[in-house]
Amino acid sequence: MSISVTKRSEDYARWYTDVVQKAELADYGPVKGTMVIRPYGYALWENIRNIADRMFKETGHVNAYFPMFIPESYMKKEAEHVAGFAPECAVVTHGGGKKLDEPLYIRPTSETIIWSMYKKWIKSYRDLPLLINQWVNVVRWEMRTRLFLRTTEFLWQEGHTAHATYNEAEEEALKMIEIYRQLAEDYMAMPVFVGIKTDAEKFAGAVYTYTIEAMMGDMKALQSGTSHNLGQNFAKAFDVTYLTKENKLEYVYATSWGVSTRLVGGVIMTHGDDKGLILPPKIAPHQLVIIPIWRNDEQKARLMEEVSKITLQFKKEDIRYIVDDNEQNSPGWKFNQWEMKGVPLRLEIGPKDLDKKQVVLVRRDTGTKQFIPIEKLFSVVTNLLQEIQNSLFQQALEFRNQHTHEVENYDDFKKIISNGGFVKAFWAGDGKIEAKIQEETKATIRCIPFKQDQDGVCFYTGKPSKTVAIFAKSY
RNA sequence: CGGGGUGUAGCGCAGCCCGGUUAGCGCGCCUGCUUUGGGAGCAGGAAGUCGCAGGUUCGAAUCCUGCCACCCCGACCA
Numbered sequence: 027m028s029i030s031v032t033k034r035s036e037d038y039a040r041w042y043t044d045v046v047q048k049a050e051l052a053d054y055g056p057v058k059g060t061m062v063i064r065p066y067g068y069a070l071w072e073n074i075r076n077i078a079d080r081m082f083k084e085t086g087h088v089n090a091y092f093p094m095f096i097p098e099s100y101m102k103k104e105a106e107h108v109a110g111f112a113p114e115c116a117v118v119t120h121g122g123g124k125k126l127d128e129p130l131y132i133r134p135t136s137e138t139i140i141w142s143m144y145k146k147w148i149k150s151y152r153d154l155p156l157l158i159n160q161w162v163n164v165v166r167w168e169m170r171t172r173l174f175l176r177t178t179e180f181l182w183q184e185g186h187t188a189h190a191t192y193n194e195a196e197e198e199a200l201k202m203i204e205i206y207r208q209l210a211e212d213y214m215a216m217p218v219f220v221g222i223k224t225d226a227e228k229f230a231g232a233v234y235t236y237t238i239e240a241m242m243g244d245m246k247a248l249q250s251g252t253s254h255n256l257g258q259n260f261a262k263a264f265d266v267t268y269l270t271k272e273n274k275l276e277y278v279y280a281t282s283w284g285v286s287t288r289l290v291g292g293v294i295m296t297h298g299d300d301k302g303l304i305l306p307p308k309i310a311p312h313q314l315v316i317i318p319i320w321r322n323d324e325q326k327a328r329l330m331e332e333v334s335k336i337t338l339q340f341k342k343e344d345i346r347y348i349v350d351d352n353e354q355n356s357p358g359w360k361f362n363q364w365e366m367k368g369v370p371l372r373l374e375i376g377p378k379d380l381d382k383k384q385v386v387l388v389r390r391d392t393g394t395k396q397f398i399p400i401e402k403l404f405s406v407v408t409n410l411l412q413e414i415q416n417s418l419f420q421q422a423l424e425f426r427n428q429h430t431h432e433v434e435n436y437d438d439f440k441k442i443i444s445n446g447g448f449v450k451a452f453w454a455g456d457g458k459i460e461a462k463i464q465e466e467t468k469a470t471i472r473c474i475p476f477k478q479d480q481d482g483v484c485f486y487t488g489k490p491s492k493t494v495a496i497f498a499k500s501y
Numbered sequence: 502c503g504g505g506g507u508g509u510a511g512c513g514c515a516g517c518c519c520g521g522u523u524a525g526c527g528c529g530c531c532u533g534c535u536u537u538g539g540g541a542g543c544a545g546g547a548a549g550u551c552g553c554a555g556g557u558u559c560g561a562a563u564c565c566u567g568c569c570a571c572c573c574c575g576a577c578c579a
Binding site: 030113355501 | 502536538570573574575576578579
């Protein structure tokens, strides 16, 4: 295996796949479009997942598991839903050597099977709200796949909630997109625009779709999480009704929301550089790698003794560290390897340091190297991890702002889009114009941000508008 | 599904045009010794149905036909 990655400036797509493979995050599976998530990549996903899971539970959600096989008839109950998903489904036609009476769809998402169960479980307003999440795999037979960003099978969570009123469902959908914003910005250090999708881009079967949209290193947008207000569409399709306090029969209101292993791709493309990955400390599998450097066994013994003292404290304070005392590889090799894997901090300790009661600390993001007295090590590491976390977010935010341009006419719009970047512009167009813009520029409306406080003129139609939209080419 | 590309050792490739004995190179792997502060050195070693199936030929990695797989770029999508 060669030991460096394609430069981002040379070929961004190749850089991405190089990093994924050389940082040992994932590998191609034997079936087209499938991905093996390797231990290091899975550890990263687990960290993201655990944070999200905690936030879900703190807001009253519980986990459950629904089957991956969905009867064909269920898929077909909600018209928009089947139109949106059926073409990209894997379908099981045989089981136990026999042709099945009814084909089974492998879930592309679980609304239908979950709502078929909710019909059984919801009878009264006392059963509401029902706030269930599941962490599962789903399958979508995509034409073109890319590791983490779009694979035939991927891991995600899908929350499915049932509510008594429209307002409650709306509140839930908004609450969850806010949780996704926090997950992206506060933990993954990935700034996002939060807003609503246009009709053209919303989920098949949703009334409203809310989204977080991040900018990747090549200035394309990544839809990183969505939350849908499903209204009564699925309740009606699956006939899920409840009795109100007033003994009136009403259809239930629903939401669904999800984030996937795509987030891993988002982290890679938000922070990575030509040396490989750069991971935000809060989600990094290892926050710190310790590399002892010795010349003989006696030195190694002394070093390892000091290292075990140091790690004792890290362990106590829940700093995720790894000691690389492998004897086969040279220090230089290890430096490069762990840089490829994006470990936020590197600690070097050798005989010279031991004599001076110090260590060398190197930041992955800036490359800054400093000598730290061992007695101060713990507090310095703690502060540095926080600082790296903040600085990664700030840097990503600056990058995004630098490449987000306001435009007032279509000519400027086209220039910006073809050079790469987000366009932020007043919008008063409709779906037809949106489609035309997409055809001509490949850019779509990523979202209409929640924060709207200005009046202006639509860049395309020239009509007065109070609505700013974010346009970009996307993954 | 359209366009392009690639299938030869675990990985990356050369050889193919112009058929010829034992199919090479780099990295990795194994053993030993010496090394270790930015991708170590030397010596020895293991490892290949040349993507698959037919065909042409005395002889095919190489020529012909068909098929398959994967990657990249588009249309579709988390």
